Amino acid sequence: MERAAAPLGFATQALQAAAALLAAVVLQLGAVGGASAAQTYSLSSVAEDHLLEFVRQMEVRVDSGMEAVKAAAAQGADSPEAAEGRQIIQEVAEVVEANFSDVRAAGYDPQAWQQLxxxxLARPLRDRTAAYGVVRELLAVLxxxxxRFVTPTEFSAMLKYDVSGVGLNLGTAEEFANKTGMPLPEGRNVGSAAGGEGVWVVGLIKGLAADSAGLQQGDQLLELDGQQLQGQSPFQVASLMQGPEAAPEDALGLQGAAVRLKVRRFDGSKQAVTLQRPVRVLQSPVSSRLERSAGGEQVGFIRLASFNARAQRDTLAAVQRLQAAGASxxxxxxxxxxxxxxxxxIEVARLFLDDGALVVRTEGRARSSAAPITAAGAPATAAPLVVLVNDHTASASEIVAGALRDNCxxxxxxxxxxxxxxIQSVYExxxxxxxxxxxxxYVTPSGTDIDREGLSPDFRAMPAAEAADGxxxxCRLQRAPQLQAPQPAAAVAAAAAAS
Structure with a gap:
């Protein structure tokens, strides 16, 4: 009977691959079909969501079929792994209860969830794989x-995507408490001065530089190479952590410089830690060019293909380079x-926004107390700006586009x-x-719900300068009271820390 598992597992993989391919086809057909722009969006986005949900439901059915065969062979006996499996089911249920946000109003009922x-937890479990199947059944109800549930092997692969370059997941005090479920040490609550110093280690990747150097979850980072980190955001500290860059052909065998940290441990003690930064090979997502418009103006084009760890820095460099070359x-x-x-x-949007301008709003159970995310400091440029978008502009790109349009x-x-x-959070x-x-x-500054609605463009093609300026x-006349209302300094500082 055990042989049935292999073809069933293969069927699951084949189903996932077919659904993914079908989703891509639907998106492409939606882009070229005869429907209106709004209809095209609705067909592609909703279809992909339905396909993903279909895959999740079919995975559950396949898992259930496999477990039924296995349970019959084992005559329903619990294995020694049953207790561990029930622990995983309990953990997943508690994380969902505390953090899940039914932002699409799919019908999540906390009381019904408790019964499920x-x-x-009362079901007999043959092994840990059976527990994973039960977890997927629970999540399908959402x-x-x-x-989604991620196996240990898949989760390990996910953790290898590292922004800091040294294996650190950094966050504010509030993010640490929300994501780990751990209380802050006494005297260092979210609103205290001590809690606001530096940034917090939310998680580490085992075997990478930070873990090898002895950094621990719950450490506060106070200094980096002698520089005080008070008032710095997790993003800024992660950028400081990143090692030097090298061309792919030059990177083999190179070792980055050491970085010296001072941290405050969970027990309040302070400790110096030294770790080795790697040489990073990271492709720039930014390209730029200068063109002369029909009206004779020099126009700088910045193509931003994705938001990796170089997006903000390379966008800023492109803006400066184009303006130095005469772009108006x-x-x-x-x-x-x-x-x-x-x-x-968020950081790319801040390049173009005035001090105190709201970048994006968040809604949901785990984000209800988050400080507003605003721009801090003078913008990098005041040049008139057009943002080009299409039906594949998504997620972080929509945050940028919404922030720039809503702030006029x-x-x-x-x-x-x-x-x-x-907004997704990942829990280990x-x-x-x-x-x-x-x-x-995410919701744009003026309240537009990005999810499933998207952003409607002001123009279907590149507008003339006079039309865009109009x-x-x-926009500025209509929103003058909001745009002129000053942001309290404390709110701006809190927003910088929240990014």
């Missing part, structure tokens, strides 16, 4: 295609940019954007597996 959890107007091309690091998207800083040209505005479980869970959604002027 109790029934799941009807959220983006919330700028075009930011976000077409086909499906997103990436949201923190980088730019107009959007092209097609309605994709509409992916969900006790056996090394993981849970990716929807905890909220839309911006009208």
């Amino acid at each position: 959890k109790e029934r799941a 009807r959220d295609p983006y919330s 107007r700028l075009v930011l091309d976000l077409r086909d940019n499906r997103g990436g690091l949201v923190s980088e998207g 800083r730019a107009v959007l040209a092209g097609k309605r954007t994709y509409g992916k505005g969900l 479980l006790s056996d090394g597996s993981g849970l990716v869970l929807t905890v909220g959604k 839309v911006v002027r009208t």
Whole structure:
């Protein structure tokens, strides 16, 4: 009977591959079909969500079929792994109860969830794989295609995507408490002065530089190479952590410089830690060119393909280079940019926004107390700006486009954007597996719900300079009271820390 597992597992993999291919086909057909821009968006985004949900439901059915065969062979006996399996089910249920946000109103009922959890914990389990199947059944009830269970092997692969370059996941005090579920040490609560010093180690990747140097979850980073980190955001500290870059052909065998840290341990003691930064090989997502418009103006085009750890820095360099070459107007091309690091998207938006301007709002259970995310300091440029978008502009790209349009800083040209505005958090479980869970959604400064709606462009094609300037002027007249209202200094500082 055990032989049935192999073909069933293969069937699951084949189903996932087929559904993914079908989703890509639907998206492409939606882009070229005869429907309107809004209809095209609705067909592609909703179809992909339905396909993802279909795959999750079929995975559950296949898992259930496999377990039924195995349980019959084992005559329903619990194995020694049963207790460990029930622990994983309990952990997943508790994380969902505390953090899941039903932002798409799919019908999540906390009381019904409790009943499902109790029934799941009472089921006989043959092994840990059976427990994983039960977890997938529970998550399928949420009807959220983006919330999913991740096996230990898959979770380990996910952790290898590292922004700091040394194996650190950094966050504010609030993010540490929200993501780990651990209370801060006494005297260092979220609102205290001590809690605001430096940034916190939310998690580490085993075997990389930070772990090898002895950094621990719950450490506060106070100094980096002698520089005080008070007032710095996790994004800024991660950028300081990143090692030097090298061309791919030159990177083999190179070793980066050491970085000296001072941290405060969970018990309040302070310790010096030295770790070795790697040489990073990271392709730039930014390209740029200078063109002369029909009206004779020099226009700088910046193509931003994705939001990796170089997005903000390379976008800033492109702006400075183009303006030095004579560009009086700028075009930011976000077409086909499906997103990436949201923190980088926020930082790119800040390059163009005035001090105190709201970048994005978050809604959801785990984000309800988050400080507003605003721009801090003078913008890098005041040049008129057009943002190019299409139906593959998604996630972090939509945050940038929404922030620039809602603050009357730019107009959007092209097609309605994709509409992916969900916020996912990743939780590590006790056996090394993981849970990716929807905890909220992003909303533009003026209140537009990005998720599933997308952003409607102001123009279907590149506008003339006079037309774009007219839309911006009208926007500023309509929003004058909001745009002129000063942000409290404390709120701006808190927002910088929240990014």
